[in-house]
């Protein structure tokens with residue numbers, strides 16, 4: 493099997509200075525810079541790519557790309573069963589593979605599929621994974637988590653940082669059914685978390701600077717990633733439901749908003765703790781509250797649900813809604829970008845040699861073939877469930893008259 497990379501490089505920090513004297517010396521300088529650029533942007537051997545960065549949505553991939561110091565472009569040939577799209581890049585000394593699924597594949601369990609596919613092509617080189625994207629915040633008395641903050645899944649008590657559970661069973665039985673939890677993140681990532689937390693006691697961290705630089709890069713990035721007006725960050729009482737047909741919260745009642753402390757600085761903050769990962773989207777304040785009481789989680793997401801227990805990764809989520817009926821996508825761009833900026837800084841606390849000491853995926857996930865089969869089965873099941881649900885919704889949407897018409901049509905075909 494052979495691999496090669498399509499060269500489509502961009503170095504994010506290579507300003508071309510023009511005040512260099514004569515035209516001749518300017519040309520020579522430009523040639524030298526071009527040669528240096530070609531050298532610096534030539535992708536190294538694939539075995540050097542030790543960090544897998546996994547996203548589910550296109551906007552999360554866009555945010556991840558903004559964080560690369562060097563973008564080596566796409567990987568154009570890979571394992572024939574691997575359907576991921578890859579971008580290769582570098583942050584500091586770390587070589588990164590950004591992976592996502594092609595648009596429209598298996599919505600709810602996409603990140604799991606991405607991880608499994610990544611193991612097909614990179615099981616011999618990748619040693620640590622970063623699951624980066626957006627999630628629904630679970631603000632509580634102990635953790636006020638406004639939109640645009642970051643939650644990082646970290647060990648707490650006996651939990652490795654991610655609790656997986658089946659919400660379908662939870663709703664039917666009135667109780668949550670925990671289906672498992674991921675192992676703790678790899679030691680090199682947890683060491684980096686400690687160093688980053690220690691730095692925060694005495695110095696300002698850099699990730700907000702990365703966010704601001706990416707927003708300002710051009711008019712498109714401003715449009716996609718700018719921080720929305722904080723007045724649009726509205727946390728309502730758990731039992732106050734969004735009007736069914738309203739597309740915005742403009743008419744949702746201010747007196748139903750929870751009182752919160754206003755932050756002096758707009759800088760996003762990082763919270764460390766448990767992330768709950770389920771198989772169904774939550775759009776219900778009371779369910780969010782119950783989930784918090786059961787798990788103590790700071791954030792809810794769907795992407796990591798079903799991920800192989802041994803997959804050596806850390807989960808990072810930018811908060812874009814509160815998992816209630818008022819949920820919308822207004823904060824998705826900014827939350828994606830903030831989430832992507834955190835691991836860029838985190839990686840600066842990890843020497844490359846320390847990552848090399850972690851085991852490669854092939855050795856960590858020793859029963860990889862067996863696991864891949866199991867995950868594929870559960871993906872198939874999730875997909876069929878989703879399709880059944882969709883068909884049921886379509887059926888209830890049809891009026892009696894339409895159903896009769898539909899039935900008449902059905903009997904006149906081979907369906």
Ligand SMILES: [Zn+2]
Pocket residue numbers: 733734735740741742744817818
């Ligand atoms: Zn609303």
